[in-house]
Amino acid sequence: MGMTNRSRTLRAISPLNMLLSIGIACLTVGSATVTLAAESKASWQAEWERTVQAAEKEGELVVYIGGYGAIIDSGVFQKAYPKIKITHITGAGTDLAQRISAERRAGKYIADVYNGGGNSLYQVLYTGKMLDPIKSTFILPDVLDTTKWWEGKHKFADKEGQHIFVYEGNVSAGAGAGYNTQLLDPREYKTYWDFLNPKLKGKILSTDIRRVRGAGIPWQFLYYHPDLGPKFLRRLFGEMDVTMTADLRQAADWLGTGKFTLAMPIQGGVIHRAKNQGLPVDQFDSYHFKEGVNLSSAFGSIALMHQAPHPNAAKVFINWLLSRDGQALFQKVISIPGDPRNSRRIDVPKDHIPVDEQRRDKMSYFDTDDADTKDLRPAMKLLDEILVGKK
Numbered sequence: 001m002g003m004t005n006r007s008r009t010l011r012a013i014s015p016l017n018m019l020l021s022i023g024i025a026c027l028t029v030g031s032a033t034v035t036l037a038a039e040s041k042a043s044w045q046a047e048w049e050r051t052v053q054a055a056e057k058e059g060e061l062v063v064y065i066g067g068y069g070a071i072i073d074s075g076v077f078q079k080a081y082p083k084i085k086i087t088h089i090t091g092a093g094t095d096l097a098q099r100i101s102a103e104r105r106a107g108k109y110i111a112d113v114y115n116g117g118g119n120s121l122y123q124v125l126y127t128g129k130m131l132d133p134i135k136s137t138f139i140l141p142d143v144l145d146t147t148k149w150w151e152g153k154h155k156f157a158d159k160e161g162q163h164i165f166v167y168e169g170n171v172s173a174g175a176g177a178g179y180n181t182q183l184l185d186p187r188e189y190k191t192y193w194d195f196l197n198p199k200l201k202g203k204i205l206s207t208d209i210r211r212v213r214g215a216g217i218p219w220q221f222l223y224y225h226p227d228l229g230p231k232f233l234r235r236l237f238g239e240m241d242v243t244m245t246a247d248l249r250q251a252a253d254w255l256g257t258g259k260f261t262l263a264m265p266i267q268g269g270v271i272h273r274a275k276n277q278g279l280p281v282d283q284f285d286s287y288h289f290k291e292g293v294n295l296s297s298a299f300g301s302i303a304l305m306h307q308a309p310h311p312n313a314a315k316v317f318i319n320w321l322l323s324r325d326g327q328a329l330f331q332k333v334i335s336i337p338g339d340p341r342n343s344r345r346i347d348v349p350k351d352h353i354p355v356d357e358q359r360r361d362k363m364s365y366f367d368t369d370d371a372d373t374k375d376l377r378p379a380m381k382l383l384d385e386i387l388v389g390k391k
Helices: 005-012 015-058 076-080 093-105 118-126 192-196 216-224 229-239 248-256 268-276 311-322 324-334 377-390
Strands: 060-065 085-090 113-116 170-172 178-180 204-207 243-245 281-283 294-296 301-305
Touching: 015 060, 015 311, 060 093, 060 311, 076 085, 076 311, 085 093, 093 113, 093 118, 113 118, 113 311, 118 301, 178 248, 178 268, 192 229, 204 248, 216 229, 216 294, 216 377, 229 377, 243 248, 248 268, 248 281, 268 281, 301 311, 311 324
Parallel strands: 060 085, 060 113, 204 243
Antiparallel strands: 113 301, 170 294, 178 281
């Protein structure tokens, strides 16, 4: 039987010609890949340039920022984007959140971005539906790349994973217990349950969550921790004759003079300042208790306001702050001796953070920015029930 035209054609293709053909195909695919990558790169760059240009036309940006105004005071953002005039309103997170709420009830939309503590942000602005999804503002690959962030993910404090972005993750000592070094040996206490020792009855001081701003994180730990919770709080405040105060300076003085042996819960900064003043006080190391430690954000949460008057300027600021350079600046200007700040970005320097406050891989932390632990109303209700029941 004679060869068909198809057979002759196949035989006519030498191995060399086949290799050349394959090589050309590979080059073609490779070129297409390079082209697609270039187009992808050009796509985000084009979007970023359009956003910056639109932000410069808006010409303004208003940031309500609790605790971390020094980030803006540094002038770095203004220098990078001189055509965007940035105005920032500072204050306690609770006050700022209530101010925004009041402004919006009056039909005034002033704030573009809110940066501050997660509790007021969650309880007032998020539950009040005053936020837009911040996730949609991420443009820079530097920000979008989750491998640059702790545990390879973006951290959000809302259940939808869209509105409250958490960029800070500090290791802190659970309920924030401080003690008089002349009256208490920390080696005798390995679990929080040890504080129910009868010899401490009437010798424990606590900051009042109902009256002290920023006291939420230790209470989140005590109330929501599976090994503590309401059972522990009922015994602590029901049996131990705990004295509660809203005066942090007085709390430090009372602890230092020996009027009280233990202060819990209390903010670590209060104990640190008192120790530096020469008072005989200290706090338990972060990894001291068997119940583990917190991972907390302090004032390191950011959100995009609903109907922001300068939406493009807001996008520029958010991307700038969450970039590697922005987070390195945050750590630098906010950290002070004894109170370092730790970005959730893992590609920024960490040499300013003591070893016992470094995050550890594959360790289970009680994350106070999990959406399921943000609501403090049940803890306050429980405390009221316990104290009323004692009267």
